[in-house]
Amino acid sequence: MQEALLGILDFVARFTGGHGGIDDEVAVYFVLAGAMWLNLLFFALWRRRNEANSREALLVLGFSAGLARELFMLAMAIGQKALMVDPRHLHAFFPPVEHVLSGVATVIVAAAFMRYLTGDFFLARNYLGIGITLTLSCYIATFSWWADYITTNPASKFGQTWCDVLFHTIAALLLVFPTWHLFRHRTGWLRNIICFALVCFFLTETLKLVDIAYGERYEYIFTPIRRSFNLIGIYVLGYVYIREQESRRRRATAKVVESEKRYRTLVENVNMGISLIDGNNRIVMNNGYLEKMFRKNAEKLTGRFCYQEFENRDECCDNCLGVEAMTTGRAVSREVERILDDGEPSGLRLSAFPVFNEQGKATKFIKVVEDITDRKRAEEKIRRLAYYDSLTGLPNRPLMMDRLSQAIRHARRHGEVVALLFLDLDRFKDVNDSQGHRVGDRLLQEVAARLSGCTRESDTLARLGGDEFVIIAPGVRAATDASLLADKILAALAEPFTLDRQTLHIATSIGIVLFPSDGGNGEMLLQRADMAMYAAKDRGGNSYRFFSAEMNTRAVERHELEEDMRQALTNGEFFLMYQPQVNTGTWKVVGVEALVRWNHPRKGVILPSRFIPVAEETGFISKLGRWVLEEACRQGAQWQHDGLPPLQMGVNLCARQFTHEEIVGTVSDVLQKTGLPSELLEIELTETMLMDSETAVSTLGQLKALGVRLAIDDFGTGYSSFNYLKHFPLDRIKIDQSFIRDIGQSRGNGAIIEAIVAVARSLGPEVLAEGVETEEQLRYLMSITCADIQGFYFSRPLLPDDVSRLIRESLPGFGTHHFTN
Incomplete structure (x- = not known):
């Protein structure tokens, strides 16, 4: 057993240089170590070239230094073997260079792995700088002295021993820090393996110091162990590096696959x-x-x-x-x-x-x-909403103004004339309020279609809103062309409209202006066309008027009237007058009709014909109507309190009041507030308010439930007048004064009056004739048994005190004499 162990140690010593010197077996060790460094260098270079990773740069440098050290040692072995180098020169040059290459390689590899594994570039750079500085300092301090000493004392080992101690001590100390740092700041199996490799390099250096301490008597034992640790360290570093790179490659591949999957999911979805x-x-x-x-x-x-x-x-x-x-x-x-x-x-x-x-x-x-x-x-829908009317599809005001500006610019350059027609439908609000907004909207659509048929392709037909339309007609020759267009429009709208099996009639008032004579810009033309339109309305509607300078003055007056009217109710400027209604059988006053007047502080008393249209257009009619109803009921209750005989109080409702869903509640509140008996209040309605039969029947039924009387005013002017007598709970019909005015002049009107009285007698409602002004009219009405009369022949509208005096002074059998003129 002992012989076998000694044989193994002898083989290892020969292979690793344990007996001293450099022979063939030692060269094999250097070739093996160099091959390992070379393999790591090629792998690092390939990684750096393909992945452009900056962390590979320091590793390439470290692996190059390790390879250089082994190549240097191999070159020294070959030189000594071939006797190409004098051994004295070899021993004078070899140890310092060997130690420098070995120290530099160790420091660079340690720094490279610190940078590679921790990513701390500044720490690795500082460590590398300190390590190389110390190694080179040792080389500079020993090289000159070492060469002189060996040349003088070739057999002495003191210089070599001193040099070895210095270099190996510095190398061992430099390996302590990276080993400690990686062990402290790195976790997992990789930290342990790297630390093991660095410990192997550390043992390589410290075992040499131990060998020197024993006078190198056991060099044959320490040298093979040291170089074995060195090979193990190199192998472990290579294994860790390649394994880590493979792990990184797998992770990168997995990320690429995952990224591709996410990309494909994103692209497909x-x-x-x-x-x-x-x-x-x-x-x-x-x-x-x-x-x-x-x-x-x-x-x-x-x-x-x-x-x-x-x-x-x-x-x-x-x-x-x-x-x-x-x-x-x-x-x-x-x-x-x-x-x-x-x-x-x-x-x-x-x-x-x-x-x-x-x-x-x-x-x-x-x-x-x-x-x-x-x-x-x-976008097209938004554009149409911005520039086109959603109901009719016609251009709206912004687009109309833009086209008007274009037409004016073109006309100014070419010396042409542009006509602007401003249309406003007559009494459209009555239709809208009585028939409902659905029918009103359909009527506007039909009107727009007919107007489109009257215009040229070069004209612009626009809806400004409500029942207002504008036509821009460029290139007209004179006012005659504009008149022809207006006549064409009036004729087109004169034809009846059939909507939901109902026949409706509508007319329009048209104001006409011409560029450049009536204005130089779009706003001025539009404003003056509006004035001309109102002038046409003042003439009764269904006509057209060209703008004139006088219209501007009237427009200013109309604006002042509108502004003053808003303050008149608050200032108590409105008052009521009452026109008596007389029974031809008893010749007694049986009722009165409340008529509103305006006592303007500067213009005096203004008749309703001037301010009621303005009130209806501005919406002020609702407040004014509520005041008239409440004041009339209050006065009626006051007459009862003063002991006068019961009088029917007739109050006119406008279409806006009648279609308002609170009209029944309003009438009930007023009756309760004023104390007027409900049977003495007579609500007067126009035929247009009753066109929406379902709504009208419901509202009239609720009013009748309150106990008030219902009368239809201006009877005979509609197209279905007699139908109202069958369908609605009416207490009285008032024959329009236009029929009374022509008594004795038109046999047709007399026949109509007789028919109205006969039908009313058979169906139940009372009959009252309005506008009786002559004795001839009175005698005729008495001959056909028309019981109730109202008109200037008997009395003009009176103030409340005059009404009281008239009733008290009237005697039975008054005959045909009128009460007061």
Whole structure:
């Protein structure tokens, strides 16, 4: 056993130089160590070239230093074997250089692994600088003295021993810090293995110091152990490095696979078509959404030219997105409209992104196709909402003003005339309030259609809102052309409208202005056309008027009237007058009709014909109507309190009041507040308020439930007057004064009056004739037994005190004499 152990030690000693000197077996050790360093160097160089990893640079330097040390040792062995080097010169040069190369290699490798594993570049740099500085300092301090000493004392080992102690001590100390740092700051199996390798290098240095301490008597034992530790350390570092690189490669591959999976998931699920196209404009791949978007399968798209599929061309476009992207190296995009294979139009946004190869040259590009059809439709819808009327589809005010400005600029350059017609439907609010907004909207649509039929292709028909329309007619020759257009419009709207089996009639008032005579800009023309329109309305509507200077003055007065009216109710400027209603059988006053007047502080008493239309247009009529109802009921209750006989108090309701859902509650509150008996209140309505029969029947029923009387005013002017007598709970009908005025002049009117009285007698409502002004009219009405009369022949409207005096002074049998003029 002892002999076998001694044989093994002898072999190891010969192989590793344990007997001193450098022979063939020792050269094998250096070749093996150099091969290991060389293998690590090649691997590090390959990694650095393929992955461009900056952390490999220090490793390349460390592995190069280790390889250089082993090559140097091998060169010394070959030189000594071939007697190419004088042994004295060899011993004078060899130990310092060997120690420097060994120390530098150890320091660089330790620093490289610190940088590689911890990522702390500054710590590794500082450690490397200190280690190389100390190693080179030792070399500089010993080389000159060492060479002189060996040359003088070739058989002495003192110099070599002193030099070895210095170098190996520095090397051992330099290995302590990286070993301690990695052990403290690194976890896992990798830390333990790296620390084990560094410990092997540490033992390589310290065992040499132990050997020197024993006078190198046991060199044959320590040297093979030291060099075995060195080989183990190199092997372990190589194993760790290659294993870590393989682990990193697997992790990188896994990340690439995961990234590819995420990329594929993203590409397949994004609501955009994505296609990879090569430099020849052929489609390499595409996602499923692109196939769905173009209604084509992958086989039909792959390999095809992109300009055939995306641009519907047989050759590459002059402004190809992909070519531009690859040429400029940046993303480009464009919006286009395409007709797909199924014939459907589609809005597309095409974007191209360059794809670069390893040399930084764009060889492919990614084309992204986004379906923007819905966005385009939404934009068009927004544009239409911004510039077109949603009900009629006509241009709205902003677009109309823009076109008017364009027409004015064109006319100014070419010396032409532009006509502007401002239309406002007559009594449209009555239709809207009585029939409901649904019927009103349909009527506006029908009116817009008829107006479109009256205009030229070069004209602009616009709706400003409500029942107002504007027509811009460029290139007219004179005012005659505008008059012809207005006549055409009036004739078109004169035809009845049939909506929901109901026949409606509507007319319009038209104001006309001309550029450049009536104004130099759009706002002025529109304002003056509005004035002219109101002038047409003042003439009874269903007509047109051209603007004149006098209209501007009237418009200013109308504006002042509107502003003053808003303060008149608060200031108590409105008051009521009452026109008596007389029974021809008893010749007694049986009722009165409340009529509102305005006592203007500067203009005196203003009649309703001037301010009621303005109140209706501004909406002030609701407040004014509530005040009239409450004041009339209060006065009626006061007359009862004063002991006068019961009098019917007639109060007119406007369409806005009647269609308001709170009218029943309003009447009930007023009756309760004023104390007037409900049977003495008579609500007077117009025929247009009763057109929406369902709503009217419901409202009239609720009013009748309160106990008030219901009368229809201006009876006979509508188109279905007699139907109202059958369907509605009316207590009285008031024959319109237009029929009374023509008694004795038109036999037709007399026949109508007789028919009204006869039908009313058979159905139950009382009959009252309005506007009786002559004795002839009175005698005729008495001859057909029309019981109740109202008009100037008997009395004009009176103040409350005059009404009281009239009733007290009247005597039975008054005969045909009127009460007061």
